[in-house]
Amino acid sequence: MDRPFSSILVVGPSWVGDMVMAHSLFQILRQHHPDAAIDVLAPAWSEPLLTRMPEIRRTWPLKTSHGQLGLATRWRTGRSLRSQHYTQAIILPNSFKSALVPWWAAIPLRTGYVGELRWGLLNDARRLDTASLPRTVDRFVALGLDRGATLPAPLPVPRLTVSPNSVDAAQARLGLHHSGKPILALCPGAEFGPAKRWPEEHYGRLASRYAARGWRVWLFGSERDRSVTARVRVLSGSDCADLAGRTTLGEAVDLLSLASVVVSNDSGLMHVAASLGRPLIALYGSSDPGFTPPLSAQATILSLGLPCSPCFKRVCPLGHTNCLRQLEPEWVEERIDAVVLQR
Numbered sequence: 088m089d090r091p092f093s094s095i096l097v098v099g100p101s102w103v104g105d106m107v108m109a110h111s112l113f114q115i116l117r118q119h120h121p122d123a124a125i126d127v128l129a130p131a132w133s134e135p136l137l138t139r140m141p142e143i144r145r146t147w148p149l150k151t152s153h154g155q156l157g158l159a160t161r162w163r164t165g166r167s168l169r170s171q172h173y174t175q176a177i178i179l180p181n182s183f184k185s186a187l188v189p190w191w192a193a194i195p196l197r198t199g200y201v202g203e204l205r206w207g208l209l210n211d212a213r214r215l216d217t218a219s220l221p222r223t224v225d226r227f228v229a230l231g232l233d234r235g236a237t238l239p240a241p242l243p244v245p246r247l248t249v250s251p252n253s254v255d256a257a258q259a260r261l262g263l264h265h266s267g268k269p270i271l272a273l274c275p276g277a278e279f280g281p282a283k284r285w286p287e288e289h290y291g292r293l294a295s296r297y298a299a300r301g302w303r304v305w306l307f308g309s310e311r312d313r314s315v316t317a318r319v320r321v322l323s324g325s326d327c328a329d330l331a332g333r334t335t336l337g338e339a340v341d342l343l344s345l346a347s348v349v350v351s352n353d354s355g356l357m358h359v360a361a362s363l364g365r366p367l368i369a370l371y372g373s374s375d376p377g378f379t380p381p382l383s384a385q386a387t388i389l390s391l392g393l394p395c396s397p398c399f400k401r402v403c404p405l406g407h408t409n410c411l412r413q414l415e416p417e418w419v420e421e422r423i424d425a426v427v428l429q430r
Contacts, residue, residue: 092123094171096147096194098178098185099129099137102278103336103355104379105223106133107362109179110245111382112227113142118243119231126171128164128188135337136359139247149188156184165191177230178209198230223379244382245362249344257338258345263328265303265345271423272305272343272360274351275319276312276331280401282373283352285411287315291322292416293350297423298325305330305346307339307356348423353379361386366426368419372411373398387422389414 095116100106106129116125124144127137131148138146149164151157165188174196176189181202189197190208198211206212213234220226220238228242258264275290277283294304304323306316308331316331334342343349343360349367351357353374360367361381369381371390375397380388390396396410403410 092120092174094124094126094173095120096168096171096173096176096189096192097125097127098176098180098189098199099127099133100179101130103133103136104353104358105179106136107245107247107355107358108224108379108382109227110140110142110247110362111224111242112177112179112231113140114243115228115231115239117142123174126173128168132336135335135340136247138337139249139340141248158187161187162191164188168192168194179227179230183208200226200230221377224382242382245358246364247340247359247362249341249363253337254341254344257334257341261328261330261333261338261342263305263342268301268303269347269427270303270305270345271297272307272346272349272351272365273319273327274307274349274354274356274360275315276308276356277352277354278309278311279354279374282398282400282403282408283354283411284315284408285352285370285372285414286408287318288322289412289414289416289419290319290350291324293419294319294323294327295325296416296420298323298327302347304328305342307331307334307343348426350419350423357381368422368426370411370414370419372396372408372414373400373403375399387426389419389422 125142126145128147128149134146137143151160169192173194176194176197178186178199181200183203186205186208197209199209200215201212273290298304304327306327306329308316310332312331316329320327320329344363346365349360349365353371357369361383367386369386369388376388391410393410
């Protein structure tokens with residue numbers, strides 16, 4: 088890669104997990120362009136993640152809601168970015184609308200996959216070879232390399248940084264005091280849909296067992312997950328700290344960095360936990376661990392691999408979600424205990 092880039096704009100994805108995985112791309116860009124400024128255009132919610140990635144100079148919030156075309160907003164954003172004189176844009180989403188801002192910003196090199204009606208918007212349009220780039224992270228990193236270049240092996244893994252002061256402040260605001268006891272962090276939600284969620288009663292049984300052994304149990308999730316975490320807490324019959332909807336995304340990152348073990352569905356918080364290097368048990372049902380695995384040597388993937396999975400559906404089309412329901416809490420407990428013994 089001998090082309091000089093003074094500044095690069097990356098159009099970021101719209102999901103927490105994908106944004107975490109994009110950190111591998113940002114590290115590759117820094118390695119190949121050590122003097123270039125790397126900025127990211129992304130939804131405003133992603134700023135707490137991006138500020139924990141040292142390669143990023145600044146973020147530009149895209150003020151449109153998820154799925155909204157927002158032509159006027161994108162046009163104004165693109166025109167305003169012309170003054171930044173970016174030398175390249177890398178567009179990670181495959182949608183038509185995601186390529187509009189770099190085009191309106193008159194960025195001379197606009198790189199992305201062919202995607203949805205984007206021939207006129209991209210001038211470095213690449214066809215995606217899913218066989219050679221099976222994982223989302225592979226596809227992101229490939230866009231930061233010259234066309235046809237071989238991916239580095241191993242890829243740099245996402246690594247979010249946390250500040251001890253921020254961790255202490257989050258604990259103090261939420262009244263969390265673990266007194267040196269081990270912390271079991273449970274992430275029972277999944278934004279995509281219920282087909283990715285391990286049953287609440289399974290999480291409840293797991294929480295009950297570790298609370299009885301003297302562990303602190305913290306439940307994580309967004310505002311949308313509050314009904315799920317509330318039910319897990321009730322089913323556990325224990326004094327879990329239900330943090331769903333009570334933390335900012337940044338606070339969730341900071342608090343997860345304290346976890347002794349994290350148990351999570353395939354979700355954004357799963358990728359956050361992996362990026363923090365925490366011991367992680369990742370539970371897969373309707374999704375494919377070969378496509379979006381947790382990028383960490385500390386992660387253990389549990390998947391039954393039933394003939395009907397992965398189906399990639401939001402709701403189980405067979406009505407039973409056996410791919411997760413038949414994954415017993417005792418099996419997860421065995422993996423947790425194995426992790427603890429290894430440390």
